[in-house]
Amino acid sequence: MTGREEILHLLAKYNRYLLGCHLHPDGDAIGSLLALGLALETAGKEVAMVLPGGVPETFRFLEGTEKILPAPSLTPEVIIALDCADRERLLLPEAVFASGAPVVNIDHHLSNSMFGDFNYVFPEAGATGEIVYDLLAGGGFTLDKRIAEAIYTAVATDTGFFRYSNTSSRVLSLVAKLVAGYGISPSRIAEEVYEERSYDSLRLLGEVLSTLRLSADGKIAWMALSQQLMAAYSVPLEETENFVNYTISISGVEVGLFFKEITPGETKVSWRSRITVDVSRLAAHFGGGGHARAAGCTIKTPISQAIEQVLPFLRSYLAGAGLKNTAGDEKKRV
Ligand SMILES: [Mn+2]
Incomplete structure (x- = not known):
């Protein structure tokens, strides 16, 4: 597996990044994609966050999701797959790979097939959002409320709002940091995700x-x-x-x-x-x-x-x- 320093180097060195996630994206997939995309953009990079089927209605309340596009807007130097266990489930148009850009695989699925050129996979992480947060903090990226809400949503949805067995002390101290540091509202996010049913x-x-x-x-x-x-x-x-x-x-x-x-x-x-x-x-x-x-x-x-x-x-x-x-x-x- 690729080390943290090498991944941070990949996130710093290039100018054009293309981010994708798995088929039928959930809160962790969308939140991780959005958090990393916005952080790279704030760092002055050109970023394409791509979801061919669009953002599911449930997660459109997240600020920044309007920047997620159905098709790539650039030729990438690096392709980043988030929360995606295998290459077949990566929801990106095939043409993207013609660029020959290396694929960075950031995930927490036990069954991850290590399909990337660089693999950064931690099954013990409660959510891919937790891994993304660690990278952003370690790389000195500037976080803001939009990014904090995206990471919170990623971690909250994958832990069943802190009910499942992947709710570790690490997860809880991470969300405490997000709430204290960026003024996000857990009750509002829970309401948006769970209590807006048709x-x-x-x-x-x-x-x-x-x-x-x-x-x-x-x-x-x-x-x-x-x-x-x-x-x-x-x-x-x-x-x-x-x-x-x-x-x-x-x-x-x-x-x-x-x-x-x-x-x-x-x-x-x-x-x-x-x-x-x-x-x-x-x-x-x-x-x-x-x-x-x-x-x-x-x-x-x-x-x-x-x-x-x-x-x-x-x-x-x-x-x-x-x-x-x-x-x-x-x-x-x-
Ligand atoms: Mn996940």
Whole structure:
């Protein structure tokens, strides 16, 4: 892996930077992209922050997101991927790579494929935003309220607003610094991210919750969102990202799954777990990845077949020795 000094050198040496993040960007992806982009810009660099699908509505409250463009506005000397576990999921137009610019991979996914020319990956970080903050502080970059809000949003969303097991003392002292130093408002950010739902979004949640099922032993819960249901409501896909958390909120459930038919014949599966099971490994079996407690994969089949593939696999995993192995790993990690 590349050292911190070398990454800081890369952030100082060049003039034109292009920043991208993963497909279906979440708060950490957007916040990390924005924080680093704005900091480089303040340092006098030419910066292109690129998101081909635009910024999801939920995160448009962040000042500076209006600078994020659907296509690159420059030929980069350096390409930076943020919060992105593999090259396939990096949401940048292919033409960008023709420049031959080196790719810097800044991330915290356990399953990161180390696809960059320079890799700066820390699975122990609560969010990519935490790594970005460390780089900005270490590189002597000037921070402002916009950057502080972007980092706060990155860290807050990836820790489930400080509820998940990746909420470390490091994370808490970082956000304390951001609140004290830049006057940002945690309650306002929480409100923007969580309490601005559309009527359709809540009605869709009701429909999805009615598909909730529980395995006979009570350890697996799952829900499904079909194309038909998706078509009946005008709700952007990213507004359904948090639905999966209802599965894992059931007492006794070890693994929660949310099946989403994103196109006819293509199903995205979100995995969540409590305490014992490393779902990044299970998602990896289907070509996905992520974190121990939260992971995802995409299966190229209609939703009913995806459910038929995943559930028996998961059941036999939970019944077998796999559970003991990951439980041992988990103790080490904590
Ligand atoms: Mn993240």
